Structures are given as C-alpha cells and as structure tokens.
Amino acid sequence: MNALxxxxxxxxxxLVALPSVHAxxxxxxxxxxxxxxxxxxxxxxxxxxxxxxERISDIVSRDLVRSGQFSPLAVTDMLSLPRSQDEVFFRDWxxxxxxxxxxxxxxxxxxxxxxxxxxxxxxxxxxxLWQGQVIGGESKRRDIAHRISDVVYESITGxxxxxxxxxxxxxxQDAGTSRxxxxxxxxxADGARAVTLLESNEPILSPSxxxxxxxxxxxxxxxxxxxxxxxxxxxxxxxxxxxxxGINTSPVFSPDGTRLALVSSxxxxxxxxxxxxxxxxxxxxxxxxxxxxxxxxEPDWLADGSGIVFTSDRGGQPQIYLYDxxxxxxxxxTFQGDYNxxxxxxxxxxxxxxIHRIDNRYHLAIxxxxxxxxxxxxxxxxxxxxxxxxxxxxxxxxxxxxxxxILAVVSTDGAVKYRLPSAIxxxxxxxxxxxxxxxxxxxxxxxx
Amino acid sequence: xxxxxxxxxGAPLSRVFYFDYDEAIISRDDxxxxxxxxxxxxxxxxxxxxxxxHCDERGTRxxxxxxxxxRAMAVSSFLVSSGTGASQIESVSYGEERPANPNSSExxxxxxxxVEIVY
Numbered sequence: 001m002n003a004l005x006x007x008x009x010x011x012x013x014x015l016v017a018l019p020s021v022h023a024x025x026x027x028x029x030x031x032x033x034x035x036x037x038x039x040x041x042x043x044x045x046x047x048x049x050x051x052x053x054e055r056i057s058d059i060v061s062r063d064l065v066r067s068g069q070f071s072p073l074a075v076t077d078m079l080s081l082p083r084s085q086d087e088v089f090f091r092d093w094x095x096x097x098x099x100x101x102x103x104x105x106x107x108x109x110x111x112x113x114x115x116x117x118x119x120x121x122x123x124x125x126x127x128x129l130w131q132g133q134v135i136g137g138e139s140k141r142r143d144i145a146h147r148i149s150d151v152v153y154e155s156i157t158g159x160x161x162x163x164x165x166x167x168x169x170x171x172x173q174d175a176g177t178s179r180x181x182x183x184x185x186x187x188x189a190d191g192a193r194a195v196t197l198l199e200s201n202e203p204i205l206s207p208s209x210x211x212x213x214x215x216x217x218x219x220x221x222x223x224x225x226x227x228x229x230x231x232x233x234x235x236x237x238x239x240x241x242x243x244x245x246g247i248n249t250s251p252v253f254s255p256d257g258t259r260l261a262l263v264s265s266x267x268x269x270x271x272x273x274x275x276x277x278x279x280x281x282x283x284x285x286x287x288x289x290x291x292x293x294x295x296x297x298e299p300d301w302l303a304d305g306s307g308i309v310f311t312s313d314r315g316g317q318p319q320i321y322l323y324d325x326x327x328x329x330x331x332x333x334t335f336q337g338d339y340n341x342x343x344x345x346x347x348x349x350x351x352x353x354x355i356h357r358i359d360n361r362y363h364l365a366i367x368x369x370x371x372x373x374x375x376x377x378x379x380x381x382x383x384x385x386x387x388x389x390x391x392x393x394x395x396x397x398x399x400x401x402x403x404x405x406i407l408a409v410v411s412t413d414g415a416v417k418y419r420l421p422s423a424i425x426x427x428x429x430x431x432x433x434x435x436x437x438x439x440x441x442x443x444x445x446x447x448x
Numbered sequence: 449x450x451x452x453x454x455x456x457x458g459a460p461l462s463r464v465f466y467f468d469y470d471e472a473i474i475s476r477d478d479x480x481x482x483x484x485x486x487x488x489x490x491x492x493x494x495x496x497x498x499x500x501x502h503c504d505e506r507g508t509r510x511x512x513x514x515x516x517x518x519r520a521m522a523v524s525s526f527l528v529s530s531g532t533g534a535s536q537i538e539s540v541s542y543g544e545e546r547p548a549n550p551n552s553s554e555x556x557x558x559x560x561x562x563v564e565i566v567y
Contacts, residue, residue, distance in 0.1 A: 176550030203545035205509050225540055226513065247517050247541050250510045263510065269521075270514040295514040311511055317470075318511055339470075342508035355508050362506060382552065384508045400505075403552055429509065 022183075023171045023427050025191030025407070025420040027066055033415045036071035037156060039064060040098045043075055044116065045083050045105040056106055056116055059145035060152070063163045066190060066409075067153060067393075068416025073098055085119055085128065093123045100129075102152060106144075113137055116144050120152055129155050136440035142188060143440045151442070162389040165189045166433040167396065168197075168207045168216055169407060173425040184218060186233065189389075189432075191407075191420050197231060198238075208387075208431045210253050216431075217241070217251040217260060228262055241280050246270075254301050261299035261308050272299045272310050272323065289323050290330065298342045303349040309333065311341045320354055322369070334367070336374050342385065346412070347392045353377075353412075355384055364397050364410060377414040387432045398428040450495040450567035452488035454481075461485060463565040464548075465523060466558065469504070472518040474526055482523065485565060486530035493533060498566045499523050501541040502548070504557035509543055516541035523563045 041064070044057040064070035075081075079092040082103050093101055104118025119131040130151055134144045143164065150161030171183040182204040187194035198204060200220065207218035215232045222229075227243035228251045242248045246265030253260060260275045267288070276285035290296040294314035301308055307324040314321075320334040320343040334340040339357035346353065346366075356365035356374060361381040367374040380399040387396050394416070396409045401419065405426030408419045420427070452461045463485075465478045474482065489495060501520030503512035520539035528534050549556035 176547050180546075203542065205543075205545065221542070221545070246539075247513050249513050263514070265514070265517055270517070295511065295518065297514045298508060298510045311508070318507075339507065341511045357507070382506060400552055403550065 022194035022196070023169070023185060023187070023191065023420075023422040024194075024424065025187070025422045025427065027062070027190060028419045028421060029065065029068070029417075030419060031415070031417040032065075032068040032071070033411075036069055037100065038073065038096075038098050039070050039100040039102065039152075039156075040073040040078060040093060040096065041102045042078065042081050042083075042104075044103075044118065047105065047107045054141055056141060056145040056148070057102070057104070059142060060102065060149050063146060063149035063190065064152065066418060067163075068411060068418070069153075069157065085121070085131075088121060090123055090126050098123055100152075100156060102148070104148075108138075114141060114144060116148060118148060120155055130444065132442065132444040134440050134442050140440050142192060146188070147438065147440050147442060159393055160391045160435070162391045162393065162432075162435070163189055164436060164438070165390060166209075166213070166436065167191070167407075168209060168431040168433070169398075169427055170204050170207065170429040171422070171425050171427055172405070175405075175426050184216070186216075197233065197236075205429050206250055207429060208252050209433050211255060211257040211434055213433050213436055217253065219249050219251065228260070241275060241277075242286075250298050252300050255303060255305045261301060263297045263299065269293055270295050270297050272296050272308060300343060300345050302345050303347050309343040309345055309352055311343070320352065333369060334372075334374070336372055340365075340374075344386050344388050344395075346388055347390060351412075353386045353388060353395050355386065364395060366395075366412065375414065377410045377412075378408070378417070380408060383408075385429050387430050389432050390435045396430045396432055398430060450488060450492060450497065452485055452567075454484065461488075463567075465563045465565075467519055467561040467563070469557075469561065470507075470515065472515065472522045474522055479526070482526055483530055486527045486532045489527065489532040489536050493536065495536065495567060497537050499527075499537055499539045500546075500564045500566060501539065502546060502560055502562050502564070503544045504560040505544045505547065505552065506557065507544075509545075513541050513543035516543045519561075519563050523565070 041057050041061040061072045082088045101121040107115050116134045120129045134147045136144045146163040149163040153161035167187050171185050173181045182200050183196045184198040184204050185194045202221035205219045217230045220229050226248045228241045228248050231238040244264045244266035248264050250263040251260050263270050272289045274287045279285050292314050296312045298311040299308045307322050309322050311318050312321050317338040318341045320340050321330040321332050323330050341355045343352040343354040353366045362383050363376045364378045364383045365374045365376045382400040383397050385398045399408050405428045406421045407427050407430050410417050499520040501516030503516050524539050547560045549559045
C-alpha cells in the first residue's frame, strides 16, 4: 500500500492546450408551467454590435423560457419595439396580453466595458419594477444577460434566480471502447461556454463544488483505482485527498467548507467518513460515522450541517438513512419502494431528492425529510445523480435518451422539464454550483 | 502472467463470472471453474490476479461502485477459502464505468454484471 505516500502529493496539473471538444448542449423544453407568466423582452438596441446569436436580450429571453415559468412574446408578434420608457405604449402590450415588459439597450464605454441600460415594467400596474444598469467587460456579455435574467426572475417570482450559476459534469466519449475518454467540464447553467478541467482515459465521477465554488472534488481512477481529488478551478492545482485500500467515492463538502463527507471501504466494506480539510494528511482528520457490514454510500450534508443523508442496504435493499451528529444513530427516511438511492438534501433543509425505482424504472423523486409520501418528478426511466440548484427551484440529473447519456432538468414541483442533449458523447454526473460572486456590476437606479 | 487451462479440455479457463441484478452471489455453475482458478493460483504462488467488479448501468453510480466491490470481494473470498494466498489477489471495482456492452437492454445489462479475473 503506497496510499499514504500518494495521498498527500501535491502537484500542478499541466494545462496543455486541449482540443476544444465540448458537450455543445442544446436546450429542449419538454414541459412548462401550466400558466406561464407572459413577458415581452424587446430586442435591446445593441450599440456594441453583437452577433445575432449573442444578443443580450436573446440570452435573457432564452433564460426565461428555460425556467419554464415564463412565456416570452415572439419578437414578430410585438406591436412596437420601444427602446426607452417614454416609447412604451401600454395599450400595445395589454392587447398582446403581456404582463411584464423588459426594454433596454447596450452601449460600450470608452474604456471598452459593455453597459446594459434596462428596465422591467409591470404592464397592468403601468409602473417600473426595476431600472438601472448591468456593467461588465467585453467577455462578460453572457454574464450581463444572466444577471438581467436573475433580476427579472426575482423581481417577479420573489425567488432568487439561478441563471448566473455554473454546472459541472462528466463528458464521456467512445464509452465502452478502448479509446474511452473522460472530461470533467465546467459550463454555464445553460450549457454554454464549457471548459475542460481534467481529461483522462480513466473514469471520472461524483464531482461537486466547494461552497465558495473555488474548487471541485471528484473521484478519479488515475492508476486504475479510485481516489478522491480536489482541484482549484482558477489555477488547475490539484491534490489527492484519499486513496485507501478498496473504493474511495462520493466526496461532498460540508456546508461550511471545512470537511468532506466521503466513502471508503478501507475497513473492509463501504462506510461513511468525514475528513477535516484543514489537515487532511492526519489520520485523526478521518472520522468514521457508520459501522455496518452493509453498503453505506452516497452521503450528502443537510443544509445546516447537522446531519448526513446516505444510502444503505442494511435493511436488505438500498434505502435512504439520516445520520444525525447529535444522536449519532442512523435513522431510516424512505419506506416506499425497494430501491431508493443517492439522496441530495434540498437547500431549504426540509426535503430530499433521490432516485426511486418503480416497475423496473429509475425515476427522480422528492420527499419531505420527516414523512412519506414520495413524489416522482420524471417520466425518464434510467435517472441518476440528482443535483439541486442553489435556489431550490430546479433539479438537474443524468438520464438516457436512446443509448446516449444526457442531462435533464426538472422543477422541484415537477411542472417544468427540459433536456440538455449533447451533440457528442455521453454527459453524466451533473453538479450545480452555489450562487457565485458577481462578475458584473449591477447598479439599480431605483424604481419610480 | 497466468493462463490457467481446464485440465480436462486443455482450453483456457473462463475468466468472466456473471451476477444477478443487485446481487453479489456467485452462480453455482461458476464454482467449479473458480475452484480451478484457485488451484492454479495455489500452484503458481508468484502469479497475481486482479478481480474487477462491474455492474449494469441501472441505479446510481456510487452505489454501483460499492456493489461492484461486493461482487469482486465475493469472488476473492471464494478463492481465498479455496487456498489462494490473499496477497495474490487484489479486488477493484469499476461500478458501471466499464460496461462490456454499452447498450441499454436486458441482454447488455446481463453481460455487464460481472467479475473479471485479470492475470
């Protein structure tokens, strides 16, 4: 066993120029809310001369469509195209049965920054809900658009938007062949701007973000055996955290970022451990939580850090259990069905999302922590790896479309569904970032 | 490197052993062949073998990693109890990461729930 010598080796990942082969995911909406909010995003006059595809108002419109809660009016159905508040004729929008209006323009400052001057207007109340500017560098066009979408979404629904967040996932090409290639990828929440964090011929799985989103942890079979690695996004610096005898899987940061929950079978069979990240090399930093000859795996922290949900087949079939740090006793949470696995704790703290088998189909389901029943959210049959948006409104998961692995998204209430089919390869193992520090400036001018 | 042969036929011994869904119980039909692998390993103490545990794609990946390990451990336990030196074998689980057949069908899944002995 050279695990101890390898375990704490720090090294820099050589950032070679990777071929720009990414998942290139499209968005296919399958189902929207029953009564979507009618909104019109009037094309922004773009004095910064964007290509049609990257027009900020188009990105905003696509964001709102993807949320499933909005039904933007087609530009060709707009009776007028106001660029400023004094050009708005409310009658035009009432005739079109539009409830809300987004108008604006994009200018470039002499310093080269892009400035979106825009307003959100309540048509029925004939009042401005938000007006101001979102400002960012030339490369921040998409970030400006997602920020506008966040403001629109929150102003109207009262729920924080998640359009400026990122996704982490694994892209696999030539699966099932000797040429198999794994890429750990980071992309915008709409699948755009993917970058490769790690490429390997050995399996990569179970990626997740640190709470500050500066680093990711994942399982990598480098050298043919599973190990748990941490990699910083900006620098590419990487370290090995655990590579004990047996399997090393399921790393998840504690909500305060000081510890990992992980799974190791170093003591003979898979058990849940925590690892103190302030001194990961010390054996005292590794604390075993479960003691059972069954499989214990797939841990996730409750939002308040008071406990860890996990999968165990200690009752004969895999079910979800909760390990509470104060009672130190696992308590079973799922009783419906004979296969419930990979629970993710909702940020609201009171629900879990997990994979539930019924009639030999594997669906994404959700339930209250304390009581049944469960609610099945999907019709797809081979679902796995659920992850939750930081605003708790959406869940992303991996499923299959024919023989291709794809990502799909469903709202927590099951009303909104869309898929992210990739032009190439199999896409799997999604993780949704926390809310990120803003990379654009938002200046609210104050509503009237 | 090892290349164990069936003493009665002279053909190479089968090195792939299949499992039922969510099970890690060795098939009764495989016990004779596994016993011959154990004899081979006993007679060749310098030979090492890796037991690779695999699963079909259904269910979650991390649970399947654990299940693949359980299958590899089942074969490992049988070989050790049949006289193989524990230091001669290593168990590795790939879960559902390395399917023998990448399709989504009952036939493909049956080919993927397996332990491979790699000498």
